[in-house]
Amino acid sequence: xxxxxxxEPIESYRAGPDPHGRFGIxxxxxxxxxxxxxxxEVERAYHQHRADPDFQRxxxxxxxxxxxxxxxxxxAERLSAELGGAKIYFKRDELNHTGAHKINNTLGQILxxxxxxxxxxxAETGAGQHGVATATVCxxxxxxxxxxxxxxxxxRQAPNVFRMKLLGAEVLPVTSGTATLKDAMNEALRDxxxxxxxxxxxxxxxxxxxxxxxxxxxFQTVIGVEARRQLLERENTLPNLLVACxxxxxxxxxxxxxxxxxxxxxxxxxxxxxxxxxxGAHAASLAGGKPGVLHGNRTYLxxxxxxxxxxxxxxxxxxxxxxxxxxxxxxxxxxxxxYVAVTxxxxxxxxxxxxxxxxxxxxxxxxxxxxxxxKVAPRMAREQIIxxxxxxxxxxDVFAVAEALGIPL
Amino acid sequence: MSGRxxxxxxxxxxxANANGGDTRARTRTRTRLGRCFAKLKQQQRAxxxxxxxxxxxxxxxxxKILRGMPQAGADLIELGMPFSDPMxxxxxxxxxxxxxxxxxxxxxxxxxxxxxxRAHDAHTPVVLMGYYNPIYRYGNQRFLDDAMxxxxxxxxxxxxxxxxxxxxxxPALTAGLHWIRxxxxxxxxxxxxxxxxxxxxxxxxxxxxxITGTGSAKQSELKKAVAKIRRHTxxxxxxxxxxxxxxxxxxxxKIADAVVVGSAIIxxxxxxxxxxxxxxxxxxxxxxxxxxxxxx
Numbered sequence: 252x253x254x255x256x257x258x259e260p261i262e263s264y265r266a267g268p269d270p271h272g273r274f275g276i277x278x279x280x281x282x283x284x285x286x287x288x289x290x291x292e293v294e295r296a297y298h299q300h301r302a303d304p305d306f307q308r309x310x311x312x313x314x315x316x317x318x319x320x321x322x323x324x325x326x327a328e329r330l331s332a333e334l335g336g337a338k339i340y341f342k343r344d345e346l347n348h349t350g351a352h353k354i355n356n357t358l359g360q361i362l363x364x365x366x367x368x369x370x371x372x373x374a375e376t377g378a379g380q381h382g383v384a385t386a387t388v389c390x391x392x393x394x395x396x397x398x399x400x401x402x403x404x405x406x407r408q409a410p411n412v413f414r415m416k417l418l419g420a421e422v423l424p425v426t427s428g429t430a431t432l433k434d435a436m437n438e439a440l441r442d443x444x445x446x447x448x449x450x451x452x453x454x455x456x457x458x459x460x461x462x463x464x465x466x467x468x469x470f471q472t473v474i475g476v477e478a479r480r481q482l483l484e485r486e487n488t489l490p491n492l493l494v495a496c497x498x499x500x501x502x503x504x505x506x507x508x509x510x511x512x513x514x515x516x517x518x519x520x521x522x523x524x525x526x527x528x529x530x531g532a533h534a535a536s537l538a539g540g541k542p543g544v545l546h547g548n549r550t551y552l553x554x555x556x557x558x559x560x561x562x563x564x565x566x567x568x569x570x571x572x573x574x575x576x577x578x579x580x581x582x583x584x585x586x587x588x589x590y591v592a593v594t595x596x597x598x599x600x601x602x603x604x605x606x607x608x609x610x611x612x613x614x615x616x617x618x619x620x621x622x623x624x625x626k627v628a629p630r631m632a633r634e635q636i637i638x639x640x641x642x643x644x645x646x647x648d649v650f651a652v653a654e655a656l657g658i659p660l
Numbered sequence: 661m662s663g664r665x666x667x668x669x670x671x672x673x674x675x676a677n678a679n680g681g682d683t684r685a686r687t688r689t690r691t692r693l694g695r696c697f698a699k700l701k702q703q704q705r706a707x708x709x710x711x712x713x714x715x716x717x718x719x720x721x722x723x724k725i726l727r728g729m730p731q732a733g734a735d736l737i738e739l740g741m742p743f744s745d746p747m748x749x750x751x752x753x754x755x756x757x758x759x760x761x762x763x764x765x766x767x768x769x770x771x772x773x774x775x776x777x778r779a780h781d782a783h784t785p786v787v788l789m790g791y792y793n794p795i796y797r798y799g800n801q802r803f804l805d806d807a808m809x810x811x812x813x814x815x816x817x818x819x820x821x822x823x824x825x826x827x828x829x830x831p832a833l834t835a836g837l838h839w840i841r842x843x844x845x846x847x848x849x850x851x852x853x854x855x856x857x858x859x860x861x862x863x864x865x866x867x868x869x870x871i872t873g874t875g876s877a878k879q880s881e882l883k884k885a886v887a888k889i890r891r892h893t894x895x896x897x898x899x900x901x902x903x904x905x906x907x908x909x910x911x912x913x914k915i916a917d918a919v920v921v922g923s924a925i926i927x928x929x930x931x932x933x934x935x936x937x938x939x940x941x942x943x944x945x946x947x948x949x950x951x952x953x954x955x956x
Binding site: 271279280281282283284285286287288289427428433434437440441444445447541542543544545546547549552554556557558559560 | 748750
């Protein structure tokens with residue numbers, strides 16, 4: 252059977268992955284032979300360039316002057332008072348250029364692609380946020396960009412499709428399978444196999460074959476590194492609780508990772524429970540899935556008894572993925588991080604609460620995180636601190652929210 | 661269940677291949693796959709490998725197609741295990757996977773299909789091809805035991821590269837199944853040794869860098885690629901991807917020990933389904949097409 256081996260005592264939760272790209276039993280390099288030389292090339296190049304101070308300097312330069320980093324750490328005073336418990340801080344990654352955390356990663360990967368001499372960029376996208384973030388950096392660095400997007404998602408996310416086109420990207424509809432994010436990822440992998448010489452694949456979340464889960468995490472840890480420093484400056488203490496939403500899990504790992512060895516800091520990842528975990532229409536891979544192998548890594552997946560991948564559902568298109576980054580699966584099994592699930596309705600309520608109390612329209616993704624904050628903050632003491640990643644802004648979601656609330660626009 | 665002590669011949673052959681040992685020739689004919697290639701060599705011709713997806717378009721029709729394949733001219737059969745997300749496959753085989761799943765195909769039924777085929781045909785090798793997740797879910801050792809019992813000869817698991825050999829490759833060889841690996845135009849000389857190390861039965865050279873059912877390789881490039889592989893292994897070499905017509909088969913047969921045709925057969929099945937033909941007619945067309953490939 253496939254039972255996990257006996258766990259060894261863990262000295263640091265930040266040491267992974269191992270040389271095989273594993274976090275415990277999760278991760279790995281489960282790709283076709285055609286892709287193996289490429290995946291190994293990306294790994295070699297990544298390790299070489301990340302050690303180069305020039306690479307870091309270039310990343311920092313664009314992060315500051317183009318993305319607008321560091322993003323502020325903001326004390327949500329009215330919301331904290333409204334909930335009547337812990338002090339709630341928002342890490343304001345929704346103020347980044349393009350309106351979400353996604354660009355931290357696409358910036359890092361395109362700098363790598365450029366150094367590797369790649370001349371063509373491909374990406375997959377679900378809601379279009381990663382597609383927009385990729386198209387943006389491709390425009391910035393003058394590289395042709397092809398974005399694969401499920402035909403179903405293209406219909407649902409017309410404004411983002413137009414944004415990508417404005418930015419010069421070619422958006423290719425994917426009609427195979429269920430025509431959603433997972434199929435877009437399959438199609439991007441197929442493109443990569445056929446264009447191995449000149450193409451770099453910018454994966455949007457902490458999934459895919461090694462080194463992607465590590466690489467995407469490293470680029471996103473800018474969130475947690477800044478937040479940790481900012482909170483120490485502001486409060487002279489570490490937070491009691493970190494909260495972040497999880498689709499693939501890139502914003503969550505970006506926040507969590509720099510705190511993993513701070514034993515007093517609890518962390519909770521919030522998955523999308525869609526219409527409820529019992530309904531079958533959800534995107535909670537940890538709460539409702541089992542370990543399996545897809546898109547190059549072993550992780551928790553929504554799948555049936557026969558190992559066929561099932562479709563995810565969430566009101567938030569950005570959480571709508573049937574898997575989760577392998578490092579989260581490991582943090583889940585080791586118990587270092589906790590994971591909960593929040594329904595569409597709970598997220599909608601939190602979305603409105605945030606608008607009303609803070610004057611911030613959040614994306615539906617972090618509205619899931621906020622819904623969990625709303626549950627736990629009142630039970631915490633006033634001097635305790637919750638740090639939540641507000642990883643995206645909600646302009647893109649106003650139509651979906653209006654529709655869900657039954658308000659004709 | 662086979663323990664370490666009773667290593668079967670497929671595994672022994674793999675070891676022999678890895679060590680370049682002289683037991684190679686002796687062990688080669690001990691498996692159905694070995695005997696198949698020995699016979700082909702004797703007949704001085706390349707084998708025809710036909711790929712179909714188990715359960716496509718439905719279990720009954722697929723079983724009929726499988727059963728008639730040897731008579732139509734298939735020397736070896738590759739049977740696809742349906743998966744919802746076949747990342748290395750083009751449109752034709754993706755569609756076949758979905759047709760099969762929609763018709764209720766499962767890994768259990770795929771193994772039963774092989775078992776039923778074996779009841780009628782003790783000679784034609786059957787190699788299962790697919791993706792790891794359904795096997796992982798089924799349970800690796802349970803799958804290997806059931807596959808051996810059903811009369812499966814080998815496995816081609818697309819998303820298990822040598823880096824992940826501990827998962828299924830080593831247990832499969834121990835169980836007595838051949839482990840057949842893909843070599844691609846992106847496999848360089850250094851990597852080739854690694855890929856061939858635990859390969860057994862035959863080597864599958866993917867003629868193009870790409871997915872199934874798309875472009876074709878130039879014969880000159882193919883010749884060079886196959887010659888390069890021959891310098892590294894004595895295993896028979898099958899060539900697939902982009903081989904669609906009898907002329908393609910004839911040309912590739914001059915270079916390789918076996919020629920794999922997949923998407924082109926699947927497209928005949930899809931055509932029949934699209935026209936609303938019954939299972940017998942669909943199977944008959946698939947067989948007629950394979951007869952054409954086999955040279956009449």
